[in-house]
Amino acid sequence: MTLFRALRRLALASALLSFAAPACIAQSADALWNNNCISCHGENAQGGNAQSLLDDEWLLGPTDRNLYDAVRDGIVDSGMPAYGETLKDEQIWALVVHLREIRAKDKRARLGSPKPDDAGVFTTQHANFKIERVITDGLDVPWSVDFLPPAAPRGLAHSAMLVTNRPGKLQLWVDGKLSSPVAGTPEVRSKGQGGLMDVAPHPEYAANGWVYLSFSDPDGKSGFTKIVRGRIRADSKDELRWIDEETIFEADHDHYTNGDIHFGSRILFQRQDNTPDGPWMIFFCSGERGVGDLAQRLDRPNGKIYRLHDDGRVPADNPFVGQRNAYEAVWSFGHRNPQGLTFGLDGRLWDTEHGPRGGDELNLIQRGHNYGWPLISFGINYSDAPYKTPWPTADQDFTMPAFVWLPSIAVCGLDTVRPGPDGEAFPAWKGDLVAGGLAGQTVERLRIDGESAAEREELIHGMGRVRDVVTGPDGSIYVVLNQPDHVIRLLPAE
Template sequence: MKLQFYFTVIFSLTSILTRSQELSQLNVEDIYKNLCASCHTSSAIGGSLKDGKWKYGGSDEEILHSIKNGITEKGMVAYSSVLTDEQIRAIVVYIREMESTDSVESTELDISDKVLETRYHTFKVETLTSGFRTPWSIAFLPDGSKLITERLGPIHLISSDNRLDSIPIKNTPKVIFDGPEGGMMDIALHPDYEKNGWIYLAFADGWRDEMGKSWSQTAIVRGRIRDHQWIDQEWIYKSDLKFYMQSGAHYGTRIAFDDGYIYFVIGERGVMGHAQDLNRPNGKIFRLHDDGSIPKDNPFIETPEIPKGIWSYGHRNPQGLTIDSNHNVYATEHGAQGGDEFNLIQKGKNYGWPIITHGINYNGQPITSITEKEGMEQPLVHWTPSIAPCGLTQYIGSLFPNWQNDFFVGSLRAQELHRLRVINKKVVDQEIILKGIGRIRDVRTGPDGYIYLLTDEPARLIRLVPSEKKGE
């Protein structure tokens, strides 16, 4: 049996090394099929790599070590002389991604009648309304009604008794949406909304040229709604037109307020290197005064050519942003294939993309072999396989007292709701509290103390409701 194993490995190595295509050009799926698959099925000598059961250590570092250095006593050869460090890292991520496939595909969308038990609370899921197409964000008005943005541009009003108004808000900003991203995105009320009426929107601003091609960039405006009309619009952030791009990817964006400041996100727009280029707005988190003016204590205020609103950089595509009661800024960020992140955002810091990452390219090509580097921040949590985090809130209500101050992260790909407990700026407890309700686009703590979720497949607004009896 061991002789057969060696023969299979040697044959695979010879096959891959004698291809006309350079080894460096192979994607991770090709490498896995040629070097790993024949020995790692459930019935093969090496056992399955999809079931999460590991004999020689299951951490990323331990798996990487096994691939690189081999396991001599079991007949597994070392691949350090065959594969680059980047390719070995890519195989680790590819294996992690395979582990998640079954669970993602088997989720259930209808759990409205179930009582769900978690570590600290028992609850039910209550569907409030549907009828929109591609919802992105929700904001709560003082009278109990709600505003919901939709990717294609409309802003919908939902009454206090959760009825969807058939007429969208008129005269809202025109948006660019060619798919898969962009359009109308986040919506947020000014902290003093009851006094000033300001509502903030984040969206893909731009135009179409004479060939019909769109040019766009993330932008922020504020305005008011009166009699179903968007009025009094003011620009809060609009980049120089030279930074508008034809890319339809990675607009990022969420909005958060703190002590007179507005924070918002611009993704790297699908060009990895832009995240490290401080002369560009892409791949950055911004901090401005809530009227759009630039704070004098921003980190790059004295540096020529750098946009003065930049607060942090090295981001790929964050789509979750919130600020706790101690003024700490937190964000969730989409990695590539693997390497999704939950970060503590600090003034002037570099978050590493794409120089360091736990992920690989979607085409299977490695991005880098390193996951940390001096001068670059590490995430508090990273998810591999990817969950595609979207929406982030810190719970500050009274209906779920044992979740007080915990963070809740939505997930598009894994269709999950994650709970994270942070103490002294470290994640000390994690739990998946909900799974199988569709792609979670937004997560909010409502003013009534419920946790609200906005899903886009299917498109609906739901909330978590406490249940006193277990198993009812």
């Protein structure tokens, strides 16, 4: 008899004997499910001795908290036993994650991916679009795109799109052609999740020519996320050179580590306090480099969102200025691995960050706030073992996410749908967020109401790993894919 069968038989027996929750020694969420729940709800929650948990009809309600409460406290008179006495809180939470995974798998199997009609048109809730393949050749793990603003000087066309490739190449896409790599960009630590990451021109690029880069900076075997700016000089049509480089942010090299994961990083600009003539500020982020506890420490650069003047000076009104040993560039902390950053139309800052298995987050980023990693998390361990519960205790002052992806899509790339200098493509989505997912191979649209996501819609799925999502100058939505290494865009359609 297989272990699975044995567990199932055990669970059945205990369910039949008493309908009381059996004591549990198992560790993985799958084993917890098989031991405790399968006898009534079935292997895939399709039902059996109890109703299906796959439909959207709930006795308590549809939220993660509702599901958690149903399992912990039981549902009186319905036949759902309470597990609060026999399972630990984090085990109960792991079962909610497990149920969400089962439900997502079922939904995908039933509904499939968004599909275009014969004319290539995708129909969605508020707008229709078609897909254009922009770059299909010559890229090597493209990570990010951004656009040079109108009237770009120095021989670079207005329509030029900047593209980073993770192994370290910065290229330009001009008039339908990919340039050779810009010579002289910084050496990167191209290993694991690190390498050349984001690129962003200064909002006043037309006047000052600055382009900002984020990358994993090598020091021997170690590395950490670093931000520089420089200018791109066009020596000739085919010879581009990185010049005038200045360091904007570099962590203390004592804090460089040799791990290969969680570098962040995105770059954004906003005028101070979003006022019309305040000085320009740069926002960027770093992951916790795989060492969760350091995300809570202000004297370590890991797991933070940063804010600096555009030339790298620390703004006097940053939240931890003057605090002993603190990185004064820190704007918020307790982050795991933020790989999406955007300002909404109202100027509020949002991030998307990878949770562990389950628990990718959309957060409203506020000055000095703590986002809780690794002390709370909606995720479980990649091994399927329970980890934490999502909710802080009364003495923990953590800011909760605006939206949580359960299961994870491996969030990467985030932008706000907005009109660009050359026009507006999706007025019906104006102000919505578009979020990419690597493993999820998806782009989702989220509509924000106040401080939470009121609407969620999958726009594309299964076309490749989504590394970046960017609203272009004409309002169309550019998507950077890996496997295949393409750049595509969403254009409005009738």
